[in-house]
Amino acid sequence: MLKQMLGCCKVYISESRNKAALEVIEKAAKLYPNSPVVNKFEDEIYNRVGYTLVSEMGQNPISCSLKSCVFEMVKVAFEEIDLETHSGTHPRLGVVDHICFHSLGGISLDHVAETAKSLAADVGSKLQVATFLYGAAHHEGRSLDSIRREFGYFKPNSTGNQWTSGPRSEYLRLTPDEGPPQALQRKGVLVIGAIRWVDNYNIPIFSNDMTTVRKISRRVSGRGGGLAAVQSMALAHGNKVIEVACNLLEPSRIGGDEVQLHVERLAKEERVEVGKGYYTDLSQDILVEKYFELIRTAKDALAKVD
The missing domain is CATH 3.30.990.10 (Formiminotransferase, N-terminal subdomain)
Incomplete structure (x- = not known):
């Protein structure tokens, strides 16, 4: 592409x-x-x-x-x-x-x-x-x-x-x-x-114990001795859900799958349940594909008007 x-x-x-x-x-x-x-x-x-x-x-x-x-x-x-x-x-x-x-x-x-x-x-x-x-x-x-x-x-x-x-x-x-x-x-x-490029990947933890989830979040981040080139913080996300929100600064090196496994290991130690994480944006390749699709659609619509 x-x-x-x-x-x-x-x-x-x-x-x-x-x-x-x-x-x-x-x-x-x-x-x-x-x-x-x-x-x-x-x-x-x-x-x-x-x-x-x-x-x-x-x-x-x-x-x-x-x-x-x-x-x-x-x-x-x-x-x-x-x-x-x-x-x-x-x-x-x-x-x-x-x-x-x-x-x-x-x-x-x-x-x-x-x-x-x-x-x-x-x-x-x-x-x-x-x-x-x-x-x-x-x-x-x-x-x-x-x-x-x-x-x-x-x-x-x-x-x-x-x-x-x-x-x-x-x-x-x-x-x-x-x-x-x-x-x-x-x-x-x-x-x-x-x-x-930075990927954003959020992982839900089913708990209201902010202290525990913050502990997990610190241990995920490179700053806290966890995964290199990963930044993370714990954010409340509704009733009995706190997310470990991560910035993946080198996603080709450490991606969402590795972060997911690391959080699951830490959560198991703390005896809290973890859900499947999600990216908050599309990948670079898909963004490019969608961009060209939108441009083509706009040109086709303009051609029909003309």
Whole structure:
């Protein structure tokens, strides 16, 4: 399957229950048919939605359809969603919590990093949102989790393992790369980066014992002495379900199957039951296939109109 000059952007928005807001965001995306939303993953308990867009990038990484499309989605999201009324069991730093660019082949990581930096500059100046860069988009290659730790991202700020409202203070512990040095509580802050492909794999554990599941989660992650290139955290996911949510930083080296077996071994030691895990997005190959299908369908529809 041809992958030349294709870029991918994942946009994570802190909302899934307000369907009207999501409809407006998706309507904005449809204005850019050359950069279609290839996959959408919603989770009402987490109150979070992830959109995956794929597009041909062209030679100019700054003036491209993908950047324009994502900017319009972000703009509408800030207009339609108020972080002060938000709550969910997934952490977040802003209305648009996280945007990540990837190369799908034919272009370099540096190419999509330039797109990420240009998008951040526009969000910061035109939308007045404090924006932080990471990965190849940051001059020192700063990591996403290092930014999140500075903001206390991984610690629930409400009862029931919930995250609610916006930042508790306008004061920012880090200086934004773009935008104002303060955070508006209704908007929060935004993190934008460019990195190699990451798979997200969540494994349900049927328990309400957060202490036990956090112990398992720590032992899964590379940071906790577990699997290399795996990041994980425990997130409440409904009645008697806590998920071990994992970022697989090198999925060709350690994939979901290996993580699943490791969690099952640890859960057996703790005497808790484990369910089958799931990916929150499509594989790179399937994303590319679906992208070309969508483009062909759009061209066929246009030809019929003509």
